Structure formats: structure tokens, C-alpha cells
Amino acid sequence: MQLETLADYANYVGHKLAPSPWVTVDQKMIDDFGEVTGDRNWYHVDVERAAREIPGGRTIAHGLLTLSLVPHLAAQIVSVRRRGRAFNYGFDRVRFPAPVPAGSRIRLHMQIISVERKKDGMFIRNGYTMELEGESKPALSAEMMVLAYD
Numbered sequence: 001m002q003l004e005t006l007a008d009y010a011n012y013v014g015h016k017l018a019p020s021p022w023v024t025v026d027q028k029m030i031d032d033f034g035e036v037t038g039d040r041n042w043y044h045v046d047v048e049r050a051a052r053e054i055p056g057g058r059t060i061a062h063g064l065l066t067l068s069l070v071p072h073l074a075a076q077i078v079s080v081r082r083r084g085r086a087f088n089y090g091f092d093r094v095r096f097p098a099p100v101p102a103g104s105r106i107r108l109h110m111q112i113i114s115v116e117r118k119k120d121g122m123f124i125r126n127g128y129t130m131e132l133e134g135e136s137k138p139a140l141s142a143e144m145m146v147l148a149y150d
Contacts, residue, residue, distance in 0.1 A: 001017055001078050001079075002079050002080075002081060003079070003081070004080075004081050006121075006149075007122065008080075009122070012112045014111070015112055017078065017109075017110045017111070019077070020074070020107045020108040020109075020110075021076060021107065022106070023073065023105065023106060023107065024103065024105050025065070025100050025103070025104055025105075025106060026102060027047065027102045029061070030065065031044075031045055033064075033065040037062070037064070039062055043060055044061070044062055047102075058101040058102045061099070061104075063096040063140070066100055066130055066139050066140045067094060067140060069106070069130075070108060070128055070140075070142070070144065071088075074110055074144075077110045084149045085121075086124075086146050086149070087147045088144070088145075089145040089146055091144050091145070092142070092143040092145065094140070095140070095141045095142070097137040097138055098137035100132060100139045104132060104139075105132075106131060107133075108131075109131060110127070113143065118147070121147060121148050121149035121150070122147075122148045122149075123145065123147060123148075124145070126144050127142075127143050129141050
């Protein structure tokens with residue numbers, strides 16, 4: 001969906017938008033994230049040990065890797081032609097109900113929860129659910145707040 005300006009978010013409060021394209025979370029992505037963040041726990045990066053000790057036999061992605069994909073995937077759901085400034089204000093209610101095994105595909109679902117006018121801009125709250133292909137539980141559930149200025 002393409003919006004003209006950030007103010008157009010207000011027209012879609014309560015709407016569930018079309019999901020993002022699928023993205024594969026492969027071992028290289030997991031390893032790279034572990035390297036950048038220093039989180040090299042074996043259940044993320046040790047393929048041989050995971051094959052022996054994790055149900056399903058695959059490493060699992062970092063929850064924070066899944067969360068970090070939200071901005072990229074959300075930008076594929078909604079784009080704004082004449083964008084002002086928008087700043088990540090934080091996340092609420094972040095949950096990781098299901099692990100993301102290496103090689104899995106995920107996609108983002110988005111709902112615009114609220115848009116509140118502030119003196120110089122808007123406070124936007126979006127709800128996100130990260131679908132894990134073939135699973136009934138999502139990989140992620142979270143709300144993101146954005147301060148936006150046209």
C-alpha cells in the first residue's frame with residue numbers, strides 16, 4: 001500500500017494490511033546476526049549440536065533477529081511517497097510465541113492500531129505479527145510506536 005504522506009496513516013486505523021512477502025531465515029542470516037550482536041549461543045549457531053539436541057534438529061533464530069526484521073518488512077507493506085521524519089519510539093508487548101528454525105520462512109502482518117496527533121506531529125502505534133510458515137503460533141507479536149513529522 002502506498003500513502004501520500006505520514007498523516008494518511010490516520011485513514012487506516014483498525015485496518016489489517018496485506019502481509020509482506022515471505023523471507024527465508026537461513027543459517028547465514030542467523031550466524032551473521034550472532035556475530036554482529038555477540039549472541040553466539042549454541043542453539044543459534046552450532047548446527048551439529050542442534051541436530052542432536054533440539055527438537056526438529058535445526059538451530060533457531062534469535063528472537064531479536066526476528067524483531068529486527070520488522071522495519072524492513074513493514075516498509076514492504078506500507079510506503080510513504082512524501083515522507084517527513086519518523087523515529088522509532090519503542091516496542092510494547094513483544095512476545096516470541098514460536099521459535100524460528102533455520103531455513104524457515106516468515107512474513108509480517110501489520111495493523112495500524114492508532115494515530116494520535118501531537119503538537120508537532122503524530123504518534124503512530126502499529127501492531128505486528130510475524131507468521132511462521134506452516135505453524136499455528138506466530139514467531140513474533142509486538143506493537144511498535146513511531147513519532148512522525150510531516
